[in-house]
Amino acid sequence: MSHPMPQTELDPLKEKLLTMASYAEAAVNGAVKALIKRDDEMARQTDEGDDMIDRLEVEIDEVALGLLARRPEPFQLRLITSAMKISSNLERVGDEATTISRRVIALACEPQLAQAAEVPVLAKLVLTMLKEALDAFVTGRVDQALAVIPRDREADDLNRRLQQALTATMMQKPASVPRCLHLMVICKSLERIGDHATNVAEDVVYLYEGRDIRHVDLPSL
Amino acid sequence: MSHPMPQTELDPLKEKLLTMASYAEAAVNGAVKALIKRDDEMARQTDEGDDMIDRLEVEIDEVALGLLARRPEPFQLRLITSAMKISSNLERVGDEATTISRRVIALACEPQLAQAAEVPVLAKLVLTMLKEALDAFVTGRVDQALAVIPRDREADDLNRRLQQALTATMMQKPASVPRCLHLMVICKSLERIGDHATNVAEDVVYLYEGRDIRHVDLPSL
Numbered sequence: 001m002s003h004p005m006p007q008t009e010l011d012p013l014k015e016k017l018l019t020m021a022s023y024a025e026a027a028v029n030g031a032v033k034a035l036i037k038r039d040d041e042m043a044r045q046t047d048e049g050d051d052m053i054d055r056l057e058v059e060i061d062e063v064a065l066g067l068l069a070r071r072p073e074p075f076q077l078r079l080i081t082s083a084m085k086i087s088s089n090l091e092r093v094g095d096e097a098t099t100i101s102r103r104v105i106a107l108a109c110e111p112q113l114a115q116a117a118e119v120p121v122l123a124k125l126v127l128t129m130l131k132e133a134l135d136a137f138v139t140g141r142v143d144q145a146l147a148v149i150p151r152d153r154e155a156d157d158l159n160r161r162l163q164q165a166l167t168a169t170m171m172q173k174p175a176s177v178p179r180c181l182h183l184m185v186i187c188k189s190l191e192r193i194g195d196h197a198t199n200v201a202e203d204v205v206y207l208y209e210g211r212d213i214r215h216v217d218l219p220s221l
Numbered sequence: 222m223s224h225p226m227p228q229t230e231l232d233p234l235k236e237k238l239l240t241m242a243s244y245a246e247a248a249v250n251g252a253v254k255a256l257i258k259r260d261d262e263m264a265r266q267t268d269e270g271d272d273m274i275d276r277l278e279v280e281i282d283e284v285a286l287g288l289l290a291r292r293p294e295p296f297q298l299r300l301i302t303s304a305m306k307i308s309s310n311l312e313r314v315g316d317e318a319t320t321i322s323r324r325v326i327a328l329a330c331e332p333q334l335a336q337a338a339e340v341p342v343l344a345k346l347v348l349t350m351l352k353e354a355l356d357a358f359v360t361g362r363v364d365q366a367l368a369v370i371p372r373d374r375e376a377d378d379l380n381r382r383l384q385q386a387l388t389a390t391m392m393q394k395p396a397s398v399p400r401c402l403h404l405m406v407i408c409k410s411l412e413r414i415g416d417h418a419t420n421v422a423e424d425v426v427y428l429y430e431g432r433d434i435r436h437v438d439l440p441s442l
Contacts, residue, residue, distance in 0.1 A: 054436040061433065065302065071292055081286065081305070088309070167398060174392045181388060212282065215275040 005070050010079060013063045017083050017090075020056040021134045023049060024090040027097035028130065028193060032123040034101060035116075035186065040108035043101040053094035060087040074210075082207040086137065089196040089203075093130065096189040096196075103182040103189075110179050115165050119183065122158045122190045125151065129197035136204045148201035149213075155194035162187045226291050231300060234284045238304050238311075241277040242355045244270060245311040248318035249351065249414060253344040255322060256337075256407065261329035264322040274315035281308040295431075303428040307358065310417040310424075314351065317410040317417075324403040324410075331400050336386050340404065343379045343411045346372065350418035357425045366425035369418055370434075376415035383408045 027046050034043035064080045072080060129148050136145035166180040166187075202214050248267050255264035285301045293301060350369050357366035387401040387408075423435050 051436075058433050058435060061302075065298065068289055068298055068302070069295065074290065077286065077289055081282075081289070084302070084305075085309075088306075167402060170391060171395045171398045174395050177388060177392045177398075212279050214279055215272075 005067070005072055005076060007076075009067065009070070010076060013060065013067060013080065013083050016056055016060050016063060017087060018138070020053060020060065020087055020090050021137075023053050023056065024093045024097070025127075025130060025134070027053065027094050028100075028123075028127055031097040031100040031104065032120065032127060034104045035107075035123065036120050038104075038108050038112065040105045043104040043108070046101040047098050047105075050094045050098045053091060057087050057091040060084065078207050078210065082137075082203045085203050086200050089199045093193055093196050096193050099189045100186050103186050107179060107182045113169065113176060113179055113183065115162065115169060115180070116183060118158075118162055118165075119187060119190070122155060122162065122187060125155055125158065126190050126194040126197060129155070129194055130200070133197045133200040133204060136201065137207070140208050142205055142208050145201040145204035149198055152194050152198040155191050159187050159191035226288075226293055226297060228297075230288065230291070231297060234281065234288060234301065234304050237277055237281050237284060238308060239359070241274060241281065241308055241311050242358075244274050244277065245314045245318070246348075246351060246355070248274065248315050249321075249344075249348055252318040252321040252325065253341065253348060255325045256328075256344065257341050259325075259329050259333065261326045264325040264329070267322040268319050268326075271315045271319045274312060278308050278312040281305065299428050299431065303358075303424045306424050307421050310420045314414055314417050317414050320410045321407050324407050328400060328403050334390065334397060334400055334404065336383065336390060336401070337404060339379075339383055339386075340408060340411070343376060343383065343408060346376050346379065347411050347415040347418060350376070350415055351421070354418045354421040354425060357422065358428070361429050363426055363429050366422040369422035373415050373419040376412050380408050380412035 027049050030042060030046035030049070034040070034046060061084060064084050067076070067080050129151050132144055133148045136142070136148070163184055166184050170177050170180045199214075202212075205211065205213050248270050251263060251267035251270070255261070255267060282305060285305050288297070288301050350372050353365055354369045357363065357369070384405055387405050391398050391401045420435075423433075426432065426434050
């Protein structure tokens with residue numbers, strides 16, 4: 001006869017995922033701060049932190065596979081597969097933070113563009129989305145996870161407006177093209193961090209309620 | 222006493238994944254053909270096929286979770302988790318094909334740029350990478366999967382050259398900015414399809430050899 005797996009067996013997986021989450025959040029935080037302060041030294045540090053995030057992704061999969069082989073209960077099974085999915089999203093958040101940092105380094109030696117002023121608004125929005133989604137994972141507050149999802153449209157709209165403003169600037173001032181392109185990539189990366197936060201929120205709903213809400217239109221809140 | 226799960230139980234999972242792979246390949250194929258032929262009707266069809274890919278992603282996870290609860294053997298366990306990872310990459314390939322199609326539609330009513338001529342080279346490269354990676358999944362030919370990975374650098378380099386050429390064009394001819402931006406997004410999407418093909422190739426190596434080669438520098442072939 002086989003015994004159910006004790007809940008504590010999942011602790012190392014949860015711990016690794018929370019460590020990875022704190023690295024990923026710190027990477028986005030660092031990249032955004034470097035952007036606002038135009039600080040290329042801070043941007044360089046963020047770039048270096050990405051190795052740790054990559055390593056944790058591999059470790060989490062390894063621990064998860066070990067646990068999957070040990071006959072988990074239904075909630076445990078969902079926790080393990082959600083951890084794998086969340087970790088894959090966090091790895092990509094780390095990659096986006098690296099992209100932002102590299103563009104911040106490229107921008108630091110150029111004169112600032114007026115359009116740069118709005119980018120921190122988008123940055124703050126997606127950083128909040130990411131924090132709330134990860135908090136919901138820890139607390140199990142499905143309402144908090146669900147509240148993240150409609151904010152993705154705000155991030156998309158804000159990114160679209162910024163891309164349009166930057167396109168107009170490029171057409172008016174051809175010399176600004178390289179700087180505008182760096183800012184466009186930064187905005188797109190931020191928008192993608194919003195997508196990953198949304199994915200994490202969807203995984204949290206699946207974990208605690210067992211329903212898969214991906215690719216489903218939710219009623220607006 | 223529990224019996225090992227028969228290998229045939231995994232057939233529905235494999236079938237769904239292969240169906241999804243053929244949809245994802247067809248989406249990229251359609252988007253690339255529409256781009257080359259400047260055919261916005263073909264681009265619109267590709268855009269519509271993405272719903273099916275999204276639905277298959279959800280179904281694959283559902284089947285996979287059911288199988289994980291049934292005490293799979295080590296190889297079966299790796300097959301199930303690899304299928305989930307590959308499906309998540311294919312879903313993103315479908316999204317990139319949608320992005321390309323939408324930009325093709327926007328480009329169809331504008332005069333063609335000379336730089337557009339090089340884009341099909343990148344398109345052909347990443348489409349081959351995707352096909353080879355998916356073939357290796359079916360045939361279990363790890364050497365074929367490993368051969369995909371170094372090609373990702375070719376795709377990155379080609380994309381970088383195209384982005385630089387388009388940047389130069391934008392600075393010389395401000396009126397070309399919107400068209401160049403559409404082409405830049407198309408090239409970036411193609412480059413990402415190369416990344417997803419690489420991820421699939423890494424999953425295939427893991428599936429058949431049990432070693433995780435993500436974030437590891439492989440000796441060049």
